[in-house]
Amino acid sequence: MIRVIIVDDMMLDLRALHQLVPWEELGMEVVSKFNNPLKAIEYIQEQDVDILVSDIRMPLMSGIELAEKSRLIQSNLQVIFISGYEDFHYAKKAIEIGAYAYVLKPVNDKELLRALRAVKEKIVSDQEQKRIQINAEKTLPYVRNQLLLDVLAGTADMASVHSMLHEYNFNASHVTVCILEIDDLFLKMKQIDINERNELLSKIREDIILFVEKQGLGEVVKTDINQVTILLNDSAQVGQFEAFIHNTKVKYKLSVTIGAGMVAVGMDQIAESYKQAKEALQLKTYLGKGKILYYSQQQENHIYDAYEIESTFEQIFSSMVAYDLVGIDDGLIIIFQLLRNLKLQVNVYNFSLHILTKLDGYLHSIDEDFYQLLGGDFKLLDVLFQFETIDEIQTWMRRRVFEISEMLHMKKQNKSGRLVEQIENFIMINIENGVSLRNAADHFMFSPSYLGQLFKEQREETLINFIIRKRLEKACELLKDTSLKVYEVAYRLKYRNLNYFIRQFKDAFKMTPGEYRKHL
Known part of the structure; x- marks a missing residue:
């Protein structure tokens, strides 16, 4: 409901306005009516009001x-004046302060109602405009982030992107893409409650945004839970992140x-700089962590081998779930x-x-827990300090x-x-219910084919044959009751056709x- 207050020093007029207008x-x-304007101001200081209807x-x-x-207190307050005087001076002042309507006494009902409906x-x-604006302001960071993603x-429509990013004062003439990644986050924070972990991640992201904004470095883009991507305005500023590290x-x-990555000259090269930043980051396992890794064309062979290593991990994990020991080996x-082929000084602990x-x-992606599978041993990381060679890692892994x-195979079998x-x-x-x-x-909310396959793997019999066998065993049990006719037994077991039974x-x-x- 729209909240209205009425102010008039004449009690009769005040009462008439309140009672004769169909407000509801x-x-x-x-919400209130006053014959004293000072009391009205006190009310407006404490309560929200949409319309002020006042004598002049x-x-x-x-x-x-x-x-x-009143407007100094509530700037959006709408005002309708009612006056017994057709005074040009008052009318002019009413217009100057932005009054919505100026209605003369004696009040014409139609004129007042028209003014109230209009206001x-x-x-x-x-x-509605305010709601739209608030929603737009709420979604603006998301839209901006999605646009930069x-x-x-490299999937953005560059024609539309140029104009939109211009509104955000984003300069894409010389951009260096950097990916900032928190190292070994989940492994190191396994014992921390998930809410605490998320809170810590939020704090670190806030620190990154604050650092970038304070230094005027460029744009921050959220790309992953443990990653933030920064579009730097100038490649010379990359070194400033040493302090943040x-x-x-x-x-x-x-x-x-x-x-x-390398400097992108223009919007269309940003995707390539981002790709280079990701490739440079892949080498942290071999070059060490806690530092800035710059992409260079001389590293391309190393990057290719590193990529092959990463993709082979997926093959190993698939074999692990399938209980394919040969595939794992x-x-x-x-x-x-591939690791030995890398002409890099590999940090054994990092790898x-x-x-x-x-x-x-x-394991997390398939709803399994690494530590629980290995007996909940949180001291497992200590063994990593003991490795001195790549061969030791291979044997251990x-x-x-x-x-x-x-263990996964046994869990699957048991489940x-x-x-x-x-x-x-x-x-x-x-x-007996068909x-x-x-x-x-x-x-059981599975597809028939999957349920049938699962049953056959466990029992070496199809589920359909199992159902038939159990129905016929039940038939044998019912046939022992000589009071039941053969067709009644078939009917009890929901056979539609006696001959088929x-x-x-x-x-x-x-x-x-x-x-x-007869043989019983």
């Missing part, structure tokens, strides 16, 4: 003064590595051969930690991945076994139901 029909509520000539304070003082439309329109990915290590006891041989991070991340693969037992119980409970593969699949029974037991009953 107009979607309005008279009053002894303590004119309506003009009241409106001016209501304005208020509703203003409120498209630029980084140091401060983060001191403040949060966390290492930060930055990958920096083959993948490890490829990785460590070991990288392997654990990759493994932990993959082979043993650990084999161990995890075995599948429990599910199959539940399926069998469901079949037995509903054996249970089918489709019924069971719907009940007899044929299926004979195929299973080499005799008809009637012959079976």
Whole structure:
């Protein structure tokens, strides 16, 4: 409801305005009325008001003064003046202070209602515009971030991007893309509550944004949970992040590595600089962490080998889940051969930690926990300090991945076994209700093909054959009751066709139901 106050020093006029206008029909509520303008100001100081309906000539304070003082308190207040004088001076002042209407006494009902409806439309329109503006301001950071993500990915429509980024005062003439990554975040913070971890991440991101804004370095783009991408205005400023790396290590006891691409001359080269920054960052496992890694064309062979190593990890993890020990071993041989081919001084500890991070991340993606699978040993990281050679890492990783693969396989078998037992119980409970593969699949919320495959893997019998076998076993049990006719047994078990029941029974037991009953 639109909130209205009425002010008039004449009590009769005040009462008439309140009682004769259909306020509720107009979607309005008279929240208060005053014959003293000073009291009205006190009210406006404490309460929200949308419309002020006021007489102009009053002894303590004119309506003009009241409106001016009220507008200083609530700038969006709409004013309608009612006056018994057709005074040009008052009308002029009313216009000057932005009064919405000037209605003469005696009040013409139609004229006042027309003014109230018009001012209501304005208020509703203003409120809608304000809502749109607030929503736009809320979504602006997201839109801006999404726009820059498209630029980084090379999928943005450059024609529209140029004009939009110009509105954000973004200069794309010389840009260096840097990716700032918190090293080994999840592995190092495994024992921290997820809410604390998210809060810490938010603080670090805020520090990054504050640092970039304070130094006037460029634009910050959120690209991943442990990554922030920065579009620097000038490549010479990359070195300024050395201070940020140091401060983060001191403040949060966390290492930060930055990958920096080459200078992009123009918007269309930013995606390439971003790609280079990612490639430079990939080498942190081999070149060390907690520093700025610059992309250079001389590193392209190293980057290619590093990329091959990363992609082979995915193959190993897939083999691990599939319990393919040969596939695991083959993948490890490829990785460590590529690692030896890298003509870099590989930091053994960094690479070991990288392997654990990759493994932990993959297990997390399939709802498994690295530490729980290995007995909840949080001191596992201590062993990494003991490795001195690449061969030691290979031996350790082979043993650990084999161990995890075995555990995942056993968990899957146990989980599948429990599910199959539940399926069998469901079949037995509903054996007289016409249970089918489709019924069971719907009940357990799996596709019929998947449920059938899972059952066969565990029982070496199709689920359909299991249902048929159990129905016929139930038929044998019912046939022992000589009061039941054969067709009644078939009906109890939801066979629609008696001949089909007899044929299926004979195929299973080499005799008809009637012959079976004679042998009892």
